[in-house]
Amino acid sequence: MKKQNPQAEKLRNAEPGPERMTETQNQAETEKTAQEGTTAETGKNAEAKKPETSKSREGSPAKKKKGNAYQRRQNRLGYLFMLPWIIGFVIFTLFPFIATIYLSFTDVRATILGWEINFSGLSNYITAFFKNVEFVPALLDFLAMIIPYTFVVIIVSFIIAYLMSRLTKFRGVFRTIYFLPVIIMSGPVMSQILDAGVSEHAEQVSRYDGLFIMNMIESYSPQFAHTLGGVLDELAVILWFTGIPIVLFINGLQKINPSLFEAAKIDSANSWQILWKITIPMIRPIALVCTIFTIAQLGTYDTNPVYGLIKTATGNMNGGLGYAATYAWIYSLVVLLIIGIAFLIFRDRKEKKKGVRA
Amino acid sequence: MKKKNRAANLLPRIQKLLIYFVLICISFVFLQPIFRIISKTFMSTADVIDPAVEWLPKKFSLGNLKVAANVLKLSKTLRNSILFSGVLAICQTTVSALTGYALSRFRFRLKNFWFVMILLAFIIPVPVLMIPRLMMFVSFQETIHVSLIGTPIPQVLMALLGQGVYSTVLILIFNNFFNMIPHVLDEAAMIDGAGPLKVFYYVVVRMSLSTILVVFLFSFVWNWNETYITGTLLKNSIELLPSKLSLFNSEFDSVASASGSAFKINEAYKMAATFISIAPLLVLYAFVQKRFIQGIENTGITGE
Numbered sequence: 001m002k003k004q005n006p007q008a009e010k011l012r013n014a015e016p017g018p019e020r021m022t023e024t025q026n027q028a029e030t031e032k033t034a035q036e037g038t039t040a041e042t043g044k045n046a047e048a049k050k051p052e053t054s055k056s057r058e059g060s061p062a063k064k065k066k067g068n069a070y071q072r073r074q075n076r077l078g079y080l081f082m083l084p085w086i087i088g089f090v091i092f093t094l095f096p097f098i099a100t101i102y103l104s105f106t107d108v109r110a111t112i113l114g115w116e117i118n119f120s121g122l123s124n125y126i127t128a129f130f131k132n133v134e135f136v137p138a139l140l141d142f143l144a145m146i147i148p149y150t151f152v153v154i155i156v157s158f159i160i161a162y163l164m165s166r167l168t169k170f171r172g173v174f175r176t177i178y179f180l181p182v183i184i185m186s187g188p189v190m191s192q193i194l195d196a197g198v199s200e201h202a203e204q205v206s207r208y209d210g211l212f213i214m215n216m217i218e219s220y221s222p223q224f225a226h227t228l229g230g231v232l233d234e235l236a237v238i239l240w241f242t243g244i245p246i247v248l249f250i251n252g253l254q255k256i257n258p259s260l261f262e263a264a265k266i267d268s269a270n271s272w273q274i275l276w277k278i279t280i281p282m283i284r285p286i287a288l289v290c291t292i293f294t295i296a297q298l299g300t301y302d303t304n305p306v307y308g309l310i311k312t313a314t315g316n317m318n319g320g321l322g323y324a325a326t327y328a329w330i331y332s333l334v335v336l337l338i339i340g341i342a343f344l345i346f347r348d349r350k351e352k353k354k355g356v357r358a
Numbered sequence: 359m360k361k362k363n364r365a366a367n368l369l370p371r372i373q374k375l376l377i378y379f380v381l382i383c384i385s386f387v388f389l390q391p392i393f394r395i396i397s398k399t400f401m402s403t404a405d406v407i408d409p410a411v412e413w414l415p416k417k418f419s420l421g422n423l424k425v426a427a428n429v430l431k432l433s434k435t436l437r438n439s440i441l442f443s444g445v446l447a448i449c450q451t452t453v454s455a456l457t458g459y460a461l462s463r464f465r466f467r468l469k470n471f472w473f474v475m476i477l478l479a480f481i482i483p484v485p486v487l488m489i490p491r492l493m494m495f496v497s498f499q500e501t502i503h504v505s506l507i508g509t510p511i512p513q514v515l516m517a518l519l520g521q522g523v524y525s526t527v528l529i530l531i532f533n534n535f536f537n538m539i540p541h542v543l544d545e546a547a548m549i550d551g552a553g554p555l556k557v558f559y560y561v562v563v564r565m566s567l568s569t570i571l572v573v574f575l576f577s578f579v580w581n582w583n584e585t586y587i588t589g590t591l592l593k594n595s596i597e598l599l600p601s602k603l604s605l606f607n608s609e610f611d612s613v614a615s616a617s618g619s620a621f622k623i624n625e626a627y628k629m630a631a632t633f634i635s636i637a638p639l640l641v642l643y644a645f646v647q648k649r650f651i652q653g654i655e656n657t658g659i660t661g662e
Contacts, residue, residue, distance in 0.1 A: 071465075077554050078466025085457040085529075086472070088519025093479050096490035103489060115493055160384060163377045170378070176647055177385045180392075183643045184636040186583030188604035192632040193391045196398070196625060236390050244527075292481060293527075299483050307586065310485045314492065314590060325489050332486040339481055 103325035110321075124326035135327060138305040139334065146298050146338065149238055153294045154287060157242035161249030162279070175247070182243035194237060241297055245290035252286035253279065288346040292339055299335050306331045395636075398629035399423060422630035429613050430602050430631055436638065439582060439599040442510060447577035449517035450525060454573060455566075457520055458532025459558055463544065480526035488590050491516075495591065508595035513587065523580040523587070528573050535569045536562060575646060579639060603635045 079086075107120040128135045160178065164171055256279065264274050298304075306327065313324035393413070399422055401415040460466070461473060492507070499506040506512055516522055520529070539562060547557045563570070585600055594601055602609065610623045 074464045075466040078460050078464030078469065080554065081456045081460030081464070081558075082466070082472060084453050084518065085476070085520035085525075088453075088516065088521040089475060089479060091494075092491060092516050092519060092521040093482065093487060096487040096494075097482060099490035099493075100486045108493070110496070115497060160381070163381055166377060167374070167381075174381050174385065177388055180643060181388065183579050184392075184583075184639045186600050187585045188600050188606075189583075189632055189636055192603065192606075192628055193395070196394065196629060236387050239384070239388055240391075296480060296483075307485065311586075311589070314489060321489055321493065328483075328485040328489060332483040335483045336481065 100325045100329050103322060104329040106322050106325075108321035108325070120322065124322055125330075127323065128326050128330060134309060135306075135330075138309055139331070141305045142331075143334070145304075146295065149241070149298055150291060150294050150338075150342075152235075152238050153241045153245060153298075154291055156239065157245035157290065158249050158283070158287065160242065161246045161253060162275070164246070165250055165253040175250075178246050179243050181240035185240050185243075190237065190240075194234070241294055244293060244297075248286055248290050248293070249283065252283050256282045284346055288343065291342040291346070295335065295339055295342065392636075395629045395633050398626050399633040401626050403624065403626065422626045423634065426606075426627055426630035426634055429606065429610050429627075430599065430634060431597060432599075432634060435597045435599045435602050438596050440638070442596065442598060443578045443581040445510070446513060446517045446522060446581040447574050449514055450520075450522040450528060450577040450581075451570060451574045453518060453520040454525060454528035454577075455532050455563070455570065456558075457529045458534075459536055459562060461529070461533045462536035463541070476526050476529055479521070480524070484586060488587065492590055507591060508593050510592065510596065512591045517581075522577065523584045524576075528577060531573055531576070532566075532569065535566055539565055571646070575642070579642075582639065599635045599638075603631055606631045 103117070104124055105119060105121060107118045107124075109116045109118075164174055167174075260278055260282075261274060264278055269277065310324050310327045310331065313320045313327060397413050397415060400418050400420070402417045402419040402421065457476070461469065461476075491512070495506045495512045513522070517525075543561050543565075544557050547561050552560065583600060585604060588598065589601060592598075594605075606628060607623060610627065614623075
């Protein structure tokens with residue numbers, strides 16, 4: 001192999017000793033993974049190699065070899081830098097994920113000899129859904145929280161980002177303010193703030209009581225006025241989740257090619273039309289990222305009712321871990337489902353458009 | 359002619375003023391909880407009960423802060439928290455930089471696959487991973503007879519292998535920034551005989567110090583604010599500021615009964631404790647905010 005690619009050999013000689021060592025160790029790893037992945041990856045590989053193959057077609061066979069050496073070097077270096085993450089991913093993410101699915105069907109007990117895992121079929125699931133009185137309401141509470149919150153967060157953050165992108169001055173100040181919650185937001189802090197809000201409620205029902213509009217709404221339906229007041233009270237806390245989506249949206253808005261706007265203006269589109277016909281379609285992928293991020297962030301929100309259940313079940317080392325795994329697995333299934341739905345919402349329209357074009 | 363121009367200029371100006379107005383209003387909504395925390399913190403007990411006092415306390419008092427700091431064991435927990443988050447943040451930053459560099463520079467096999475995996479690692483909810491992780495660490499500590507649960511080791515290990523809090527975001531920030539550094543620089547260094555790690559250190563790392571700072575800060579702050587993983591693996595054996603805050607009510611009662619005083623918990627004490635636990639982050643933000651925003655701009659967020 002060394003004789004085959006003098007170019008790579010030269011490059012390798014230029015490197016200091018210890019690095020070469022790690023590289024050769026890594027090479028084995030690379031080749032192993034490469035062998036595993038050859039069948040699944042043929043499509044992607046073809047894509048990655050396209051530029052090289054077109055080059056080598058023009059040149060002599062000797063150049064083709066060089067291209068291979070280049071690819072091998074890229075593989076080796078890529079995996080050298082990726083290695084810590086890949087090891088961590090396999091040990092701490094991939095394996096636990098699969099293990100939880102298995103554990104959700106078992107009864108786990110801590111013994112002196114280690115973990116005693118007995119297969120117990122669907123009994124954990126039956127307990128979770130039918131015997132445990134707390135789990136299903138907690139899950140429903142969670143759904144009732146995450147869906148409206150996500151909508152509000154995405155829409156509000158897009159509006160803020162859109163407004164900010166039209167400014168030239170003081171943008172930094174606003175960004176500083178809107179980003180501040182990202183820095184200080186944590187479960188305990190949030191629950192303290194929400195607690196304070198609740199106790200204030202007890203004193204004066206709602207801070208929006210005196211408002212004329214609220215009185216009007218209340219005269220029609222006190223129930224609705226109450227929930228509206230509650231949403232407005234929590235609005236500040238909901239807004240705190242918009243910090244990162246705002247930044248992502250501004251990022252996306254500025255990446256849109258300005259010539260598109262110019263073209264639309266020349267075609268005498270007004271800014272409202274430009275917003276709907278150009279800005280929003282262009283920003284859709286970022287909206288997807290923001291949605292996923294928001295769901296993930298809301299999921300790790302400390303006052304999340306399901307978390308409490310999982311925590312207490314995890315704390316019970318004698319027989320609780322199996323249930324905890326079941327709860328966690330159902331919970332993540334729900335979260336992944338929501339993310340999947342969000343994905344479909346943002347994907348579907350794109351494909352429809354493609355269909356129209358075709 | 360001139361008049362017409364003025365009229366044409368007026369409309370965008372009004373529009374802009376309107377935008378400023380709306381954004382300022384939103385800013386107030388954003389900051390309102392923080393204002394409330396701060397105002398309650400400095401209220402005296404009489405002001406807390408007095409319904410006439412809404413925002414500005416009649417008499418400034420530092421009593422609440424003193425009590426809360428005492429209950430939180432401030433000097434100890436603050437040091438612990440800074441050390442703990444700092445170490446985790448350093449580990450996370452290093453690994454994220456390496457991974458982001460790999461993704462931005464090398465066209466290796468299965469790259470797209472790993473990229474998708476990095477994104478998936480973010481989507482998977484943490485609780486689903488925590489139970490096997492906990493079991494792994496427990497059985498591991500039993501085989502090597504060194505206690506791991508209740509020490510920061512598991513979390514450091516996870517951070518070192520790129521599985522810390524929101525690692526995906528950190529990797530993406532680095533990836534985004536490294537994509538903007540011209541490849542020509544790498545190639546020039548390589549032609550001059552630098553190996554890949556040398557290129558990484560002398561060219562890429564040196565150029566991205568502000569990004570590194572930003573990622574470090576993000577990581578520091580997220581590790582500071584993270585309570586679920588910490589609560590499961592560390593189990594309050596090292597007293598950290600946020601976890602103390604979540605136990606504030608019961609801690610307050612125990613301290614009050616131990617000292618035999620007739621202190622009763624009220625809103626002001628709680629808010630003072632909350633203020634203390636976010637104050638270090640606020641100070642951090644105030645000091646490095648400029649670098650922070652610059653760093654965000656460098657990561658391509660404004661793209662100017």
